[in-house]
Amino acid sequence: xxxxxxxxxxHKNTNRRRKKSVLxxxxxxxxxxxxxxxxxRLFNANLNIVxxxxxxxxxxxxxxxxxxxx
Numbered sequence: 738x739x740x741x742x743x744x745x746x747x748h749k750n751t752n753r754r755r756k757k758s759v760l761x762x763x764x765x766x767x768x769x770x771x772x773x774x775x776x777x778r779l780f781n782a783n784l785n786i787v788x789x790x791x792x793x794x795x796x797x798x799x800x801x802x803x804x805x806x807x
Contacts, residue, residue, distance in 0.1 A: 761798075761802060762798045762799055762802065765795075765798050766794070766795055766798075769791075769794065770791075773787050773790060773791055774787075
């Protein structure tokens, strides 16, 4: 049985891990966003295509992150 302080610490560590798992893909998307907007301007692409590319890229990043945590 964990004491109250140990339980608190375990809860904080879980939250920290959860925050990192959300922040990493978000930071990656933020850093790649200018490239995608440049792609949109250069090729006069439809906004739906750019949004789909961003979504697929986010999915790939999450999959890679999941596979590296196994």
